[in-house]
Amino acid sequence: MVLHRAIHAARVGDLAALREMAATGHLSPAISDAQGAGLTHHAARCGRLDCLRFLVTELGLAADERALNRATPAHDAAATGHVRELQWLVEQGGCDVEAQDASGATALHLATRFGCVAVVEWLLAAGGHLSDLETNCGAVAAHYAAAKGDLECLKLLLHHAPKCVNHQTRLGATPLYLACQEGHLSVVEYLVRGDGASTHLRAHDGMSILHAATHSGHHSLVVWLATFTDLSLSCQDREGATALHFAASRGHRRILETLLHMGSKVTRDYWGGTPLHDAAENGELEVSSNLRITKI
Known part of the structure; x- marks a missing residue:
């Protein structure tokens, strides 16, 4: 795609x-790319403060114009780690620091998602209730940090808003659940040992943090949860599936063997299925063979 000459100029400063x-009359507020991002968006996301200041204060372009996804230049500056441009947009351009895009994401959500620590620090220092704002799916910024494994951002966010540690999304996922799902052991240790995260909150489908770690195949995390928390190794989700069912259905042989060794009970789900059934149904031949040998 060939960028408009003005967009290119804004991007390169x-x-x-x-x-x-x-x-010469060749600069219009209507200039935008295919995603509806205008000149101020591009200047903000590329860290071109001089161009941004000119476009807003001299040319009269809106500092808070919206792209097709409803993102403002402040969203773009936050997502790309440009603190100086974000600060100017908020303090001089009149951008609302709590503005949300079409998905409900704020500048803080995006800064956290992309690991822009300096932006996260500035936004938290700016005040307000940014840490508590939810996206359309119910996620606060701490969910993004936990899912990404960004311990530095997570510590900042939870220091600012401690109650977010057990905040659940629309599907019931907590930051701890997402950290387990994505396999971030250091984040899990911090949340459980240092920040009071509940190990017993479940997603709305009944999946526990042990189920999440097992389903995704994170062996070391499963061992840690089984060793350092009081989670039942045989707990069931809303359909009666245990961690053994998840391990078998996904072919995670090592996790399956570890859970059995640590005392996980072999039970049927509410449909009558065993871990062996799940392994066979999903074509996990090695796991099926091992389960048959052990007569499970």
Whole structure:
């Protein structure tokens, strides 16, 4: 895709070119890319403060214009780690720091998602209730940090808003659940040992954090949860599936063997299925063979 000349100038910080286009009538507020991002979006996401200041204060472009996904230039600056541009947009451009895009994400959600620690620090220092704001799926910024394994951002967020440690999304996932699902052991240890995360909150389908770790195949995390928490190794989700069912259905032989060795009970789910049934139904031949040998 060939960028409009003005967009290219805004991205590379060519203020002289922008001034020339403005003087000759070739700079319009209507200029945008295929995603509806305008000149201020591109200047913000590329860290071009001089161009951003010119476009807003001299040319009169809106500092809070929206792209097709409802993102503002402040969203773009936050997502790309440009603190200086974000600060100017909020303090001088009048951008709402709590503005949400089409998915419900704020600048803080995006800064956390992309690991922009300096932006997260500035946004938290700016005040307000950013840490508590939810996306459309019910996620707060701490969910993004936990899912990404970003311990530095997570510590900042939970220091600012401790109650978010057990916040559940629309599907019931907590930051701890997502950390288990994605296999971030250091985050799990911090949440459980240092920040009071509940190990017993479940997703709305009944899956526990042990189920999440097992389903995703995170062996070391499963061992840690089984060793250092009081979770039942035989707990069942809403359909009666245990961690053994998840391990068998996904072919996680090592986890299956570990759970059995640590005392996990072999039970049927509410449909009458055993871990062996699940392994066979999903084509996990090695696991099926091992289960038959052990007569499970």
